[in-house]
Amino acid sequence: MHRSPVRRLAGALHRRPGLRLTALLSAPMAWLVLAYLGSLGVLLLSAFWTTNDFTSQVEYVWNTDNFANILSDPVYRTVALRTLGIAVGVTVVDGALALPMAFYMARVARPRSRRLLLVAVTAPLWAGYLVKAYAWWVMLSHGGVLDWAVGTPGFGVPAVVITLSYLWLPYMVLPLYAAFAQLPDSVLDASADLGARPWRTFRSVVLPLVKPALIAGSIFTFSLSLGDYLTVQIVGGTTQMLGNVIASDVTLNLPMAAAVSCVPVLLIVGYLLAVRRTGAWENL
Amino acid sequence: MHLNRRSRIALRLAMALGLAVLYVPLLVVLLNSFNASRSFAWPPTGFSLRWWQAAWQEPGLRTALWTSVRAGLGATAVALVLGTMAAFAATRYRFFGRQAVSFLLILPIALPGIVTGIALNAAFRTVLTPLGIGFGLFTVIVGHATFCIVVVFNNVSARLRRLPGSGEDASADLGAHTFQTFWYITLPAVRGALFAGALLAFALSFDEIVVTTFTAGPGTQTLPLWIFDNLARPNQGPVVDVVASALIVLSALPVWLAHRMSAP
Incomplete structure (x- = not known):
């Protein structure tokens, strides 16, 4: 054949x-x-090479000067701490906003409006990063909407935290929504039968059960904020984050940029490893 | 859960506030694109379509849009092929290092964009430039495809895990060879996942700016690069606003598509 x-x-x-x-x-x-x-x-x-200060040529000599520089130079420490602070701030703001929203969507809203709310919360994700950062530039600028309505904090660290929180909010809402939706009614009823008021039930029963989802959301908000460098250029005024330091070093001093970029990577990997035991990875 | 009236109202208010926070900035951008004033002074003083006209006549804008579309299509095509292959390997076989493969796929999207960006930039400079391949659309596509693979992989492998092998077994029993089975049985079953993955990959590429900044080179400008470039120019404010408004309106399209696909 x-x-x-x-x-x-x-x-x-x-x-x-x-x-x-x-x-x-x-x-x-x-x-x-x-x-x-x-x-x-x-x-x-x-990262283990150096750049000649006069010629800007990379010298392929194995050394750890760049890392020693990062550790000893107070500028790098300030920027690293500021970046870490912004990332933590964004995570806290998103958690505070997303918890009641996700709870309402999953447990209070009627099943019919649930799907609609889910679409409403995720739809802005498609509008694009730059569009949203730009939207907050418009909102926060002097003579803009916020200035007219309540007053604007101007461009700086608070503006960066607001804008980044806005950008990553859906990433926090989604895992929390899934976790709230999966909570068995029996646990909540049992808590109520034992005499707990809603707030007590939320604190002692609901919150521990959705903790992995909260941490899963925080992985997004934390890591995405740590590596960001465009939002801070748009609404940060003169504020510098680690990303800006890396970006400005790329063309003239690549070894230094490489060494600095190890800082956010180590922070992210460290955070991922720290939360691995909570079961957050399965909620991503 | 039985909530009292007060906590119900408080939660409803929080939800309304959250939605307002999500949508008010986008609405303000939309309204501003019809604002007659160049400086976006609020409240708007008059209605005007001149900025939309100005944006339509902007020469660099259409070139940038076309570059973004080509980059997105290229990256999506590469990601579809590579992501699907990896998904089949990871779901249909047990092998040493399977976890490492999944980890490697997630890495480009888990690490900060700037780290991926400067790593690719340094590698392209040392490897591609001596070969005579400069920075341009090709390097952008390579960069984008690297982080797009994972979304195709996730969608296809989620579908494959739920797909029973019986259809493929029946096809083989009836005499179809491996490729026929793939073409007539497996591919139609994962078509929805491929489409969802492609949509996400394209959206991811279309929106990306950080990796693009470091892989595009001076002659290539994608739409996000154009927007960022023009943000710094005070005179271009209204035109940037029009582009942002158009993108906000356009973003309803994938939302609608995704909604239709997930509907039963």
């Missing part, structure tokens, strides 16, 4: 699962390992 080459290849693949797996994995892994991990590796390596 005559067999076409396609059928022969199909047969060969069918008989060898290992070959199928290799064929499936080769292209994605080649891309990610070569294009991505390779680039990250080069970046990490270059």
Whole structure:
């Protein structure tokens, strides 16, 4: 019987699962390992090189001067602490806003309006990062809406926290909504039967149960804020975050930029590892 | 849960406040695009369509939009192929390092955009420039595809995990070879996930600016780069507002598509 080459290849693949797996994995892994991990590796390596102050040429001599600089220079410490503070602030603001919203959506609203509210909360995600940062630039500017209505804090750290909280709010609402929706009624009823008022039930029963979701949301708000550097350029006035320091070092002092970029990466990895035991990873 | 009247009202107020916070800034941008005043003084003094006209005649804008569309399509195409392959490998096989593969896929989106951006920038400068490939649309597509793979992967592997293998077994029993089974049985079953993944990947690429900044080079301007560039120019304020308004209106399209796809 005559067999076409396609059928022969199909047969060969069918008989060898290992070959199928290799064929499936080769292209994605080649891309990610070569294009991505390779680039990250080069970046990490270059953090241990230096730039000649006079020629701006990278000198390929293995040393840890860049890291020593970051640790000793108070400017880097201030910027790192400010960035960390902004990221924590954004996470707290988003948590405070998202908890009642998600609770209302999942447990109070009628089932019919639930879906609509879910769409209403997620829809702004599609409007785009720059559009939303720009919207807050308009809101916060002098002579703008906020100035006219209640007064504006102007451009600076508070404006950065407001804008970043706005950008990442849906990422906090979504996991919380899913967690609230999954709460079994029986637990809440039991708490009420035992005499707990709603607030007590919320604090002692609901909150511990949705904690993994809260942490999952905070992974987004925290990491996304740590690495940000455009919002702060738009609404931050002269405020500098780690991202700005990295961006300004890229062309003239790549080794330093590489070393500084290790700071947010280490903070993010540290946070991810710290919360791994709470089961937050499964809620992402 | 039985809530008293007061807490119900408080929660409803919090929800209303949250929605107001989400939508008022976008509405203000929309209203401002019809504001006759150039400085966006609030409240608006008069209604005008001149900024929409001005934006329509802006030459760099249409080029930037076209660049963004091409970058998005290119990145989506690469992400669809690579993400689907990785999803099949990770859900249909058990192998050493499977966890590492998932981790590697998530990494480009988990790390700050600026880290991915400068890493790719440094790598392109050392590897591609000596080969005569400069920064441009190609490098943007490579950068975008890297972080788009994961959204296709997530969508397709979620679908594959829920897909019973019986259909594929039946197809093989009836004499179809591997490719026929894939084409006639598996592909139609994951079509929705592929579409959702592609939509997300395109949206992600269309919106991206940080990695783009470091991979585009001087001659290539995507729409977000155009917006950011023009934000710094005081005279361009109204035109930027029109572009932002148009993007807000356009964002209803994927919302509607996603809503239709998830509807039973």
